[in-house]
Structure formats: C-alpha cells, structure tokens
Amino acid sequence: MIEVVNLSKHYGDKKAVDNVSFKAGDGEVLGFLGPNGAGKSTTMNILTGYISSSGGKALIDGVDILENPVKAKQKIGYLPEIPPLYVDMTVKEYLYFIYDLKKCKLPKISHLQDICSLVKIENVYNRLIKNLSKGYRQRVGLAQALVGNPKVLILDEPTVGLDPKQIIEIRTLIKKLGKNHTVILSSHILSEVQAVCDKIVVINEGKVVANDTEENLSMKLAGDHRLVCRIDGRKEDVLRALKKIDGVDKVVCDSERSGNICDYRIEAKEGTDIRYDIFNAMVENRWYLLGMKSSEMSLEDIFLKLTMGESIPALNDNVSGEEDI
Amino acid sequence: MGAIFRREVKAYFTSPIGYIFIAAFFAYCGIMFSYYSLNSGYTKLDSLFSSLLTIIIVLIPILTMRTISEEKRSRTDQCLLTAPISLGSIVAGKFLAAFLIYVIAVSITAVMAVVVSAFGQPDWNVIVGNIAALLLVGGAYIAIGIFCSSFTENQVVAAVVSFVALIAASFMTTIGDLIPVNAIQTVFQKVSFGERYYAFTYGLFDFSNVVFFLSAIAAFLFLTVRVLEKRRWG
Numbered sequence: 001m002i003e004v005v006n007l008s009k010h011y012g013d014k015k016a017v018d019n020v021s022f023k024a025g026d027g028e029v030l031g032f033l034g035p036n037g038a039g040k041s042t043t044m045n046i047l048t049g050y051i052s053s054s055g056g057k058a059l060i061d062g063v064d065i066l067e068n069p070v071k072a073k074q075k076i077g078y079l080p081e082i083p084p085l086y087v088d089m090t091v092k093e094y095l096y097f098i099y100d101l102k103k104c105k106l107p108k109i110s111h112l113q114d115i116c117s118l119v120k121i122e123n124v125y126n127r128l129i130k131n132l133s134k135g136y137r138q139r140v141g142l143a144q145a146l147v148g149n150p151k152v153l154i155l156d157e158p159t160v161g162l163d164p165k166q167i168i169e170i171r172t173l174i175k176k177l178g179k180n181h182t183v184i185l186s187s188h189i190l191s192e193v194q195a196v197c198d199k200i201v202v203i204n205e206g207k208v209v210a211n212d213t214e215e216n217l218s219m220k221l222a223g224d225h226r227l228v229c230r231i232d233g234r235k236e237d238v239l240r241a242l243k244k245i246d247g248v249d250k251v252v253c254d255s256e257r258s259g260n261i262c263d264y265r266i267e268a269k270e271g272t273d274i275r276y277d278i279f280n281a282m283v284e285n286r287w288y289l290l291g292m293k294s295s296e297m298s299l300e301d302i303f304l305k306l307t308m309g310e311s312i313p314a315l316n317d318n319v320s321g322e323e324d325i
Numbered sequence: 326m327g328a329i330f331r332r333e334v335k336a337y338f339t340s341p342i343g344y345i346f347i348a349a350f351f352a353y354c355g356i357m358f359s360y361y362s363l364n365s366g367y368t369k370l371d372s373l374f375s376s377l378l379t380i381i382i383v384l385i386p387i388l389t390m391r392t393i394s395e396e397k398r399s400r401t402d403q404c405l406l407t408a409p410i411s412l413g414s415i416v417a418g419k420f421l422a423a424f425l426i427y428v429i430a431v432s433i434t435a436v437m438a439v440v441v442s443a444f445g446q447p448d449w450n451v452i453v454g455n456i457a458a459l460l461l462v463g464g465a466y467i468a469i470g471i472f473c474s475s476f477t478e479n480q481v482v483a484a485v486v487s488f489v490a491l492i493a494a495s496f497m498t499t500i501g502d503l504i505p506v507n508a509i510q511t512v513f514q515k516v517s518f519g520e521r522y523y524a525f526t527y528g529l530f531d532f533s534n535v536v537f538f539l540s541a542i543a544a545f546l547f548l549t550v551r552v553l554e555k556r557r558w559g
Contacts, residue, residue, distance in 0.1 A: 050406050052558050070410065073407055082403075084401040084403045084404035086332070086336070086401055088339045088340060097328055097332050102408055103410070144404065
C-alpha cells in the first residue's frame with residue numbers, strides 16, 4: 001500500500017531525511033518512532049505531497065506522489081502535527097469544506113455523520129472551532145483526515161496534548177481504523193506505538209535505525225534470560241540458593257521491602273530458561289515467590305539504545321521493571 | 326476551486342476585513358462623489374474614477390494580506406496542499422473570492438452613475454468603460470497582493486509589501502522620469518498601471534490596456550503558484 005524507497009530530503013547541507021525506505025501493507029498500523037527532530041514529520045510531509053523529496057520515491061497504492069500528486073493525494077488522509085483547522089468556522093462548516101475540497105463522492109450528510117460519531121464530535125458539531133478544547137480540535141483534525149474514506153491514514157503525533165482518557169480513546173480509535181485503512185502513525189511516545197502498532201520503524205537523525213515488529217525488536221535486543229523476582233525468604237539464603245541454580249551468572253538484591261521480602265535481579269546465560277529452577281528452589285526451601293518478571297528491554301530501552309547509541313541498560317541499572325511486580 | 330472560493334468569501338464576512346474594505350471604499354467614493362459631482366454639478370464621473378486609484382492602492386493590500394500568509398501561519402496550508410487539487414485552483418479560488426468582494430465594493434460607482442443620471446445626461450459608454458477599467462486594475466492589484474502574501478507568514482508584512490508594490494506599479498511613470506534615459510522612461514511608462522488606468526478615465530477604451538491588465542492578473546497568479554511550488558521544493 002505504501003512503499004518508500006531511498007527517500008531523502010536535504011535542506012542545504014542538512015539531511016533531514018536520509019535514504020529512508022520502508023513498506024506498509026494493507027490494513028497495517030505502522031509506527032514511526034523517533035526523538036524530536038528525527039525527520040518523522042518531514043517524511044510524513046513528503047508522503048502526503050506537502051513538500052517534495054530531494055531524492056527517492058514514495059508510492060501510495062502504486063501511485064508516485066511526485067509524478068501524479070492529485071491521484072495519490074486522493075488516497076491519503078493526513079492529520080499533521082498541528083491540525084489544519086480554520087478556527088473561524090464551525091465544525092460542520094469545516095467538514096463540509098473539506099468534503100468539497102476533497103471532491104468526495106460519498107453521500108455527504110451520512111458520511112460526515114458517520115465520521116463524527118466515530119471520533120465523537122457530534123456534541124460540538126455546531127460550535128466554532130476556535131472555542132473548542134485541544135482534545136476536540138485534535139478529533140476534528142482526525143475527522144478531516146477521515147473524510148472521503150481514504151485508504152491510507154497518515155497521523156503525525158495524533159495524541160499530543162490530550163488527557164489520558166482521550167489518549168486511550170484515540171488509540172482505540174486508531175486500532176479500529178487500522179482494520180480498514182493502512183495507518184502510519186508517528187510518535188515519540190513509546191507506549192503509544194507499543195499499544196497501537198503492528199510494525200515499528202525507528203528513525204533517528206533522518207535514518208532508519210530499525211524496522212520490525214515490536215516483539216522482534218525486543219527479542220533481538222534482549223532475551224528471556226534476565227529476570228526480576230520478588231521473594232519472601234531470608235536474604236542470604238535466597239541469594240545463595242539462586243546462585244546455585246544452573247546457568248545463573250549474577251544475582252543482585254535490588255531492594256529490601258518489609259520483613260524478608262526482597263527484589264532480586266537475576267541474570268542467566270543467554271538461551272537458558274531458569275524460571276522452572278527458581279520455582280523449584282522456592283518450593284524446596286518453602287520460600288514464597290511473590291512476583292517474577294522478565295526484565296527484557298522495554299521499548300524505552302530499545303529506543304534509547306537505537307537513537308542515542310547507548311548500550312543496553314545493564315541488569316543492575318535497569319530500574320524500569322521494578323515497580324511493575 | 327469552488328470549495329476554496331466559498332470558504333474565502335465566507336471568511337471575508339466572518340472577519341471584519343470584508344466589511345471594513347467595503348465600508349471604507351463606500352465612504353471614500355461617497356466623499357469623492359459629493360466633492361467632484363454633487364457639489365460642483367458635474368455629470369461626468371471621470372474625476373471620481375481617477376481619484377479611486379488612490380483608495381484601491383490603500384485598500385487592496387488589506388483585502389489580500391491574509392490570503393496566503395494566514396494559511397501558512399495557522400498551518401492550514403497543509404490541508405490545502407495535501408488535498409487532491411492543483412495549486413492553480415487554490416490560487417484561483419482565493420483570487421476570485423477577493424475579486425468578488427472588490428466587485429461588491431466597486432458596484433457603488435454604478436449606483437452613483439444612476440444618481441447622476443437623475444440630474445443630467447451622463448455618458449454611459451464612458452461610465453461603463455470606467456467601471457470595467459476599475460475592475461481590471463483592481464483585479465491586477467489583487468493578483469499582486471496575493472503574490473506578495475505568498476512570501477510571508479506575517480499579514481502586516483504582506484500588507485506593507487503589497488502597498489509598496491502597488492504604489493510602484495501605479496506610478497511607474499514618475500519613477501521612470503527619475504532616470505534621464507528616454508528608452509527607459511518609455512518602458513516605465515508602458516508598464517505603468519496608473520497610466521493605463523487613467524487612459525480609461527479620459528474616455529479611451531483601448532483594448533491593449535485591457536489585455537495588459539488581464540495579462541498582469543494571469544502573470545501574478547502564475548507567479549503565486551510558482552512561489553507555492555517553490556516552497557514545496559525548498
């Protein structure tokens with residue numbers, strides 16, 4: 001559905017986008033992840049025909065956006081970072097305008113009503129856009145992208161500035177839309193990409209640094225051999241017993257809680273699964289295993305590693321999983 | 326184009342710009358009409374039409390200043406430029422909307438001609454020619470104003486630049502006279518919008534002038550499209 005081949009954009013000497021290539025198939029939600037200024041918006045602006053590329057190709061459903069922009073744009077619904085809203089119009093007037101602008105053929109009133117109920121803006125339908133809150137404006141922006149039922153939806157940071165409830169609603173909506181549309185979603189919020197996307201493209205300084213599913217990315221960078229366990233038992237005995245387990249390299253008591261309860265970080269040799277042995281050790285010694293969590297890299301870790309060139313956070317400084325037990 | 330045209334016309338009347346433009350034009354016309362025709366009992370409207378060039382130089386930048394600059398500032402250009410329409414139809418829609426407001430304003434001169442006809446025998450051919458000329462020069466100025474607006478995100482900058490450009494275009498002859506070379510003076514005289522407009526008020530309906538104004542409209546709208554295009558490639 002979307003094919004990007006060696007896309008580049010130069011501003012003078014600065015390479016905003018440098019040889020970016022990726023594909024998104026039908027009904028796929030592709031997450032475009034990167035720190036601020038990585039080139040996400042530039043890539044999206046090229047894909048939608050707002051700016052041109054300095055090199056490479058962007059095909060939307062087989063149509064080159066540069067060679068046949070009008071035809072390609074018909075297939076795209078775009079929500080830019082700042083929703084392009086005419087604040088002097090009411091929501092209704094604005095959506096009517098977009099409908100005419102896109103030369104839509106669908107039945108006007110019912111189509112727009114469907115969109116409004118989908119993004120939940122029926123209650124503000126007759127209000128001026130300038131009087132709407134940020135959350136509603138974002139939804140109106142999403143509604144305008146949906147007008148004409150385009151095959152491809154390109155959403156640039158769609159949840160920025162929304163409250164947590166709205167974020168969840170919009171994410172659910174995007175997931176729902178992903179069933180019938182190809183969605184490209186950019187974000188620097190990792191949990192969002194994790195929650196919504198089938199596939200992730202990580203971009204940094206204009207270059208693609210990773211392009212895979214979220215599970216694969218996590219798997220590639222960390223396995224099941226790092227665990228965090230919360231155990232109720234005498235600390236010294238527990239440490240000794242854990243170290244005795246075959247394949248265990250390192251055990252650290254990370255934090256002591258009430259009574260004998262402690263969190264232990266356990267690192268085993270790669271490729272070994274020590275979870276059964278830990279369980280058995282607990283049973284043997286009549287200790288209580290209160291929690292066990294794989295401390296595999298979270299998307300945050302992957303992101304930092306890929307975008308900042310940092311090493312994989314070591315076992316003893318990975319604190320992200322600690323409170324989740 | 327239709328969608329943009331309708332939106333623009335509506336926008337002129339949801340903001341004060343449309344009303345201010347029309348009211349200011351009406352007021353100035355009224356003062357000039359009473360001064361040149363009513364007070365002096367003069368049934369020819371040539372002096373009125375000559376005087377109107379000044380007010381359109383002042384007012385048209387106000388009419389056109391926001392056309393493209395405001396779209397850029399509020400990022401709504403992203404909505405237009407990613408819609409399945411050509412750049413030409415975006416610019417044409419904006420031009421026609423501004424031109425419609427201008428036509429509404431200019432229509433007052435026809436009312437004044439009717440008022441004059443109640444007291445004497447106006448020369449209708451000249452009046453129609455003058456109104457046509459006013460529409461043509463106004464159209465060209467709107468095209469220049471939109472062109473100036475396409476360079477900046479700031480409405481005030483757009484208005485000031487258009488104002489200076491319109492003064493220059495109108496009084497090209499005066500500028501040319503500063504250069505003591507005959508050939509250059511002739512060139513400046515030929516491209517002077519004011520010179521060509523005044524020819525109409527003298528009662529001369531010269532088709533070359535009509536073609537000149539129409540070409541100017543086409544040229545500046547084309548240049549505006551190029552500016553938008555260039556921005557995409559920048």
